[in-house]
Amino acid sequence: MRPILVAFGRALLSQLHIRMLLLTVLPFIVSVVVWAVALWLGLQPMIDWLHAYFAGSGGFAAAGSVLGWLGMDALRTVLVPLLAMWVLLPLMILTALVFVGTMAMPIIARHVGGRHYPTLEKKRGGSVLGSLWLASWAFLVFAVLWLLTLPLMLFPPLTFVVQPLLWGWLTYRVMAYDALAEHASTQEIKDILRMHRWPLLAIGATTGAMGAAPTLLWLGGALSVVFFPLLAAGAIWLYVLVFVFTGLWFQHYCMDALIAYRSHAQPVAAAPQIKDLN
Numbered sequence: 001m002r003p004i005l006v007a008f009g010r011a012l013l014s015q016l017h018i019r020m021l022l023l024t025v026l027p028f029i030v031s032v033v034v035w036a037v038a039l040w041l042g043l044q045p046m047i048d049w050l051h052a053y054f055a056g057s058g059g060f061a062a063a064g065s066v067l068g069w070l071g072m073d074a075l076r077t078v079l080v081p082l083l084a085m086w087v088l089l090p091l092m093i094l095t096a097l098v099f100v101g102t103m104a105m106p107i108i109a110r111h112v113g114g115r116h117y118p119t120l121e122k123k124r125g126g127s128v129l130g131s132l133w134l135a136s137w138a139f140l141v142f143a144v145l146w147l148l149t150l151p152l153m154l155f156p157p158l159t160f161v162v163q164p165l166l167w168g169w170l171t172y173r174v175m176a177y178d179a180l181a182e183h184a185s186t187q188e189i190k191d192i193l194r195m196h197r198w199p200l201l202a203i204g205a206t207t208g209a210m211g212a213a214p215t216l217l218w219l220g221g222a223l224s225v226v227f228f229p230l231l232a233a234g235a236i237w238l239y240v241l242v243f244v245f246t247g248l249w250f251q252h253y254c255m256d257a258l259i260a261y262r263s264h265a266q267p268v269a270a271a272p273q274i275k276d277l278n
Contacts, residue, residue, distance in 0.1 A: 004199055007253035014112060014248045023107055027099035028240045032233055034095055046088075093167075094139050096236060097174060100243040101131055105178040105251075108244070112251045113183060120259065125189050126181020131174070138173040142166055160209075167208025171246055172200045179247065179254040192257050203253060207246040 014020055113120065145166055152158045176196075180189045193200070 003253060003256055004203060007203075007249055007256065010116070010252040011245060011248035014115075014252070015245050017111075019111060020108070020244060020248065023104050024237065024240045024244050027096065027103050027243075028237045030099050030103075031092075031095050031236045031240065035092060035236060038091075092236065093170075093239065094135075094143075096239040096243055097139075097170070098132075098135055100240060100247060101135055101174055101178050102128065104244055105131075105175065105247050106182070108247045108251050109179065109182040112248065112255065116252070117183070117255050117259070120183055120255065122183050123185040123188065124182060125184050125186035126177060131178050131181065134177050135174045138170055142170045164205045164208035168201050168203075168205030170204070171207060171243075171250075172197075172204035175204075175243075175247055175250045176200050176254060179250040180258065183255065184258050188258065188261060192254065192261055195261075196253075196257050199253065200250070203249055204246070207242060207249065210242050210245075 113122075149162050149166070152162055176193055177189060180192060184192065
């Protein structure tokens with residue numbers, strides 16, 4: 001637990017650095033542009049399709065009875081937009097994660113490495129292609145599990161446990177690799193990810209719980225047409241900010257883990273042999 005807390009404190013101080021605050025700007029702008037175009041072209045057709053599907057399959061009656069039983073009758077009028085927002089949420093998470101991973105993580109690695117670990121040898125065992133491949137298959141698994149657990153949104157205690165765990169697994173699989181890519185060798189990356197899987201998952205789950213704030217903002221857009229663009233932009237910026245902080249937390253923890261790994265992996269020098277002079 002102590003290494004996790006130490007890395008958290010260092011990440012918090014690093015996040016307050018002006019360079020790290022400015023680092024959220026570019027991924028935010030790119031994400032907003034991508035999502036502005038995507039929502040302009042695809043949101044209304046998606047809502048229309050969901051509305052037609054619910055109307056034709058009797059989904060409104062079934063959902064209305066469930067919401068009435070839960071005392072949430074007010075959600076009937078925004079049920080379809082809310083579902084559309086919830087289905088689109090993993091895609092928004094992916095864009096923020098990919099943009100932070102490709103644009104921000106190399107800068108984070110150089111910033112943290114140069115300021116706190118200047119003497120640590122760089123073996124460059126990771127690559128951009130490796131990061132993109134890892135992010136792609138990890139997101140596919142995440143998206144499937146996300147869709148399978150959608151019914152849990154009707155039971156808040158369960159969804160507030162499952163969703164952070166899913167976030168934790170996704171960020172752990174993606175950002176831990178990016179944090180080690182510059183300094184660790186390929187074998188060191190594999191070993192550290194295996195040896196520290198549970199602390200890394202704990203870091204990911206904690207930051208996943210922090211992602212509840214932008215999630216609520218994003219879903220809140222379904223309740224307000226007027227404020228939807230502002231709420232959507234705010235949610236995207238918060239996701240980027242959370243991911244940058246997550247990257248800093250993983251970076252500090254993984255650097256300390258790499259130092260510990262190398263210190264234990266140093267071969268013991270062989271004792272000098274004394275020649276027999278007889």
